[in-house]
Amino acid sequence: MMIVKLKDEIDLKIIQKSGQCFRVKEIKDGLFRFITGKNIVYIREKSKKEIEVSCDEKTWKNVWEEYFDLGTDYAEICKEERGKNSFADAAMEFGRGLRILKQDEWEMLISFIISQRKSIPAISSCIEALCDKFGEKIETEYEKVNLFPTPQSLLNASADELKACGLGYRAPYIRDAAMKVAAGELDLNAISTLSDDELFESLLKVHGVGKKVANCVLLFGYARKERVPIDVWISRVIDEEFGGENLFPIFGKNGGIMQQYIFYYEKNR
DNA sequence: GGCCAGGCTGAAG
DNA sequence: CTTCAGCCTGGC
Numbered sequence A: 001m002m003i004v005k006l007k008d009e010i011d012l013k014i015i016q017k018s019g020q021c022f023r024v025k026e027i028k029d030g031l032f033r034f035i036t037g038k039n040i041v042y043i044r045e046k047s048k049k050e051i052e053v054s055c056d057e058k059t060w061k062n063v064w065e066e067y068f069d070l071g072t073d074y075a076e077i078c079k080e081e082r083g084k085n086s087f088a089d090a091a092m093e094f095g096r097g098l099r100i101l102k103q104d105e106w107e108m109l110i111s112f113i114i115s116q117r118k119s120i121p122a123i124s125s126c127i128e129a130l131c132d133k134f135g136e137k138i139e140t141e142y143e144k145v146n147l148f149p150t151p152q153s154l155l156n157a158s159a160d161e162l163k164a165c166g167l168g169y170r171a172p173y174i175r176d177a178a179m180k181v182a183a184g185e186l187d188l189n190a191i192s193t194l195s196d197d198e199l200f201e202s203l204l205k206v207h208g209v210g211k212k213v214a215n216c217v218l219l220f221g222y223a224r225k226e227r228v229p230i231d232v233w234i235s236r237v238i239d240e241e242f243g244g245e246n247l248f249p250i251f252g253k254n255g256g257i258m259q260q261y262i263f264y265y266e267k268n269r
Numbered sequence B: 001g002g003c004c005a006g007g008c009t010g011a012a013g
Numbered sequence C: 001c002t003t004c005a006g007c008c009t010g011g012c
Helices: A012-017 A057-067 A074-081 A086-094 A105-115 A120-134 A151-156 A159-163 A168-182 A196-204 A211-221 A232-240 A248-268
Strands: A002-005 A025-028 A031-036 A039-047 A050-053 A137-139 A144-146
Touching (some): A012 A031, A039 A057, A074 A248, A196 A211, A211 A248
């Protein structure tokens, strides 16, 4: 284990509950597991700005600093955005320690296709089933766990096998995404150089991906922090707290971060 | 047991 | 261009 000092505070429990990730798990009291690609790390908070991590320094710097967006000072952003809207102010205070994770693009695409018309627990169990059946098995010092399935492994799955994961009518969507990515028709790495709007448009070509899902992939997979996914919770806030007007543009490049604070606040306050 | 969930598609107005 | 029914299935 290694101690990492942070410039800014972090709250792993809030991150886990913030709805942007579906596989983060608290495996023991206060010990959280995160997975991205083939990397797995276990983290415990020691104080607000100090954490203990299970990986070495090199891996922390190469993989997890970007994942946790440690180059961004969220306290500073909150300072900038404070005073623009009272509901947003309360949300920022409530969600102290929240961060936008930069997760694996492929995992985000599939996860948010699955998310439509599902509750968060249902999304999680669906993804767990996919990982258990089609993901590479890994054994760590704490647990046996499966990586997220590759495009090819999902493409090899039969319709019945996919159905058994509780995908329902989304199964063909998953298949379409796997097909496009495996065939190189959609190169998730190459499109990372595109502008927000171009990236958005290229994701919309996948069957089952609409505006909300595409924006989630942009925000949580490509760290495009100006994007604001509008789901039922956010539209409820727009209706009931913003007087029917979408006020997110007032936050400019921090729109996606503010969306996340507000989403978490609206659901958990 | 029934209701509804972090939307999307395709068809109809 | 905008609206809207219907959709699989699991969790509460």
